[in-house]
Amino acid sequence: MGLTGLFLIGFLVIHVGLNACIFADLPFLNPSDNGEMFNRAAHFMGSTIVTRILELVLFAGFILHIIQGYQLEIQNRKRRGTAYSVGLGNRGSKWYSRSMGLLGTLIFLFLIVHISAFWVPSRITHDLAPVAYGNGVEMHNLYLRMFEVFQSPLIVLLYLVACASLCFHLLHGFQSAFRTMGVHNKKYLTMLKSLGYGFAVVVSVLFALMPIAMHFQWIKPD
Amino acid sequence: MPSATVRAGWCVRFYMEHYNMNLTLKVWRQDNKNAQGRFETYPVKDVSSEMSFLEVIDLLNDRLVKEGGDPIAFDHDCREGICGMCSMYINGRPHGPWHATTTCQLHMRAFKDGDTVVVEPWRAQAFPVIKDLVTDRSAFDRLVQAGGFVSVNTGNAVDGNAIPVNKDNADASFAAASCIACGACVAACKNASASLFLAAKVSHLALLPQGQPERKSRVLSMVAQMDKEGFGSCTFTGACEAVCPKEISITNISRMHKDYLFAGVAADK
Ligand code: HEM
Ligand code: FES
Numbered sequence: 001m002g003l004t005g006l007f008l009i010g011f012l013v014i015h016v017g018l019n020a021c022i023f024a025d026l027p028f029l030n031p032s033d034n035g036e037m038f039n040r041a042a043h044f045m046g047s048t049i050v051t052r053i054l055e056l057v058l059f060a061g062f063i064l065h066i067i068q069g070y071q072l073e074i075q076n077r078k079r080r081g082t083a084y085s086v087g088l089g090n091r092g093s094k095w096y097s098r099s100m101g102l103l104g105t106l107i108f109l110f111l112i113v114h115i116s117a118f119w120v121p122s123r124i125t126h127d128l129a130p131v132a133y134g135n136g137v138e139m140h141n142l143y144l145r146m147f148e149v150f151q152s153p154l155i156v157l158l159y160l161v162a163c164a165s166l167c168f169h170l171l172h173g174f175q176s177a178f179r180t181m182g183v184h185n186k187k188y189l190t191m192l193k194s195l196g197y198g199f200a201v202v203v204s205v206l207f208a209l210m211p212i213a214m215h216f217q218w219i220k221p222d
Numbered sequence: 223m224p225s226a227t228v229r230a231g232w233c234v235r236f237y238m239e240h241y242n243m244n245l246t247l248k249v250w251r252q253d254n255k256n257a258q259g260r261f262e263t264y265p266v267k268d269v270s271s272e273m274s275f276l277e278v279i280d281l282l283n284d285r286l287v288k289e290g291g292d293p294i295a296f297d298h299d300c301r302e303g304i305c306g307m308c309s310m311y312i313n314g315r316p317h318g319p320w321h322a323t324t325t326c327q328l329h330m331r332a333f334k335d336g337d338t339v340v341v342e343p344w345r346a347q348a349f350p351v352i353k354d355l356v357t358d359r360s361a362f363d364r365l366v367q368a369g370g371f372v373s374v375n376t377g378n379a380v381d382g383n384a385i386p387v388n389k390d391n392a393d394a395s396f397a398a399a400s401c402i403a404c405g406a407c408v409a410a411c412k413n414a415s416a417s418l419f420l421a422a423k424v425s426h427l428a429l430l431p432q433g434q435p436e437r438k439s440r441v442l443s444m445v446a447q448m449d450k451e452g453f454g455s456c457t458f459t460g461a462c463e464a465v466c467p468k469e470i471s472i473t474n475i476s477r478m479h480k481d482y483l484f485a486g487v488a489a490d491k
Binding site: 076084088176181 | 261346413414415452453454460461473475477479483
């Protein structure tokens with residue numbers, strides 16, 4: 001759980017970093033970028049053998065994490081037996097620490113929509129508009145695709161719910177993963193806790209800004 | 223702002239003033255391990271704020287016996303917070319509302335006149351109810367039997383300087399050793415995990431020189447026994463640490479995980 005969780009955290013760093021390239025198109029940065037930086041980054045990720053292999057490892061990581069997560073959740077739920085008539089509630093732990101299975105499920109549902117909206121057309125069916133940037137290499141215009149997808153308020157809402165779920169999943173998961181892996185030094189734990197809170201908030205807000213920026217057309221293809 | 227003496231006087235009056243109260247106790251009654259349990263409601267009159275929680279049950283039991291009824295079965299022994307027997311879930315919290323306090327040391331000034339107090343046994347698959355508030359916690363004994371000891375006779379207490387122990391380790395070991403095995407950690411954990419108890423036992427020995435020779439085999443066999451007993455796994459929600467009457471730190475669990483991972487690859491057998 002801890003290992004796969006940390007692996008997925010590593011993936012998030014790359015994913016949020018590459019996707020944040022869309023913000024190069026912001027009016028006060030480089031309005032003529034028009035998604036070029038992002039499209040090139042996405043093209044790179046899909047066109048080298050190393051990144052394609054990493055993609056398979058990523059899928060395996062997700063699947064392992066989800067299977068382990070549900071196994072853990074199911075086993076642990078059986079351990080109480082009879083329920084308390086008055087529970088401890090929030091007096092001993094945070095609600096999101098107790099809701100990792102639920103939050104993970106929300107992320108999982110989101111992933112299905114997310115993968116079929118972007119990954120399938122870009123890697124399997126290839127039904128995306130082509131675009132080239134002067135060097136003769138034709139690539140998918142994923143930037144345009146993002147813009148189209150995020151015009152639907154329903155999809156934007158789904159993305160925002162998913163970002164909130166991810167945020168809470170990580171608020172607990174980040175530090176928990178290190179504790180699971182045996183970090184018990186008080187100084188490191190304090191540091192990792194702050195780092196975890198920061199990471200969870202920054203990553204989720206950055207992700208959430210993407211559908212928002214496109215929906216309200218702060219950035220858009222020319 | 224009143225002066226310090228006035229404030230201190232106010233505090234003493236506020237907290238220490240004696241008062242009597244009438245309470246309603248809702249207590250879990252269950253005839254035996256296999257019987258269906260239920261809550262019974264008992265009004266209890268003239269409870270002194272200076273009584274302990276266990277004394278209130280004594281009071282109620284006296285009355286029940288006089289009336290020819292069945293007294294409420296509950297575990298207790300030392301009544302001074304060191305044996306860990308007085309385990310019960312009071313208003314949704316192990317050992318009641320006070321921080322770092324066992325039920326026997328919970329005073330009735332924690333409650334007000336007219337309060338309803340719900341009393342339940344520990345709820346965990348690994349701690350089946352035997353009768354009323356008494357649960358079978360022998361799983362903890364078997365966890366200790368699985369490795370929570372040093373195999374050789376270490377003789378009499380030796381001179382304090384004979385075995386050098388790092389002061390920080392000595393303190394952390396001592397803090398872990400203050401676990402009284404009451405089971406509040408299991409009772410509060412949403413997974414009914416015994417990790418805090420186990421980690422206290424593992425850390426207590428892992429931090430001392432006498433615990434080193436069996437450090438790896440101990441953690442492996444104790445964790446295996448925990449799984450066998452039907453306790454859940456730790457997901458670090460922190461509920462155990464928050465309710466522990468002896469304030470055992472959850473970082474002990476991380477230390478146990480580290481020892482477990484290390485022992486898994488480096489154990490001799
Ligand atoms: C796809 C659906 C997902 C499901 C069903 C899921 C489920 C779970 C569950 C049940 C746990 C263990 C609960 C606990 O320790 O309290 C967990 C832990 C964790 N998850 Fe997820 N998760 C999902 C996605 C993710 C994603 C996308 C990430 C991060 C990028 C992530 C990162 C973590 C981390 C770091 C932990 C903590 C590991 C630990 O405590 O040792 N999870 N997840
Ligand atoms: S009766 Fe011994 S700790 Fe409460």
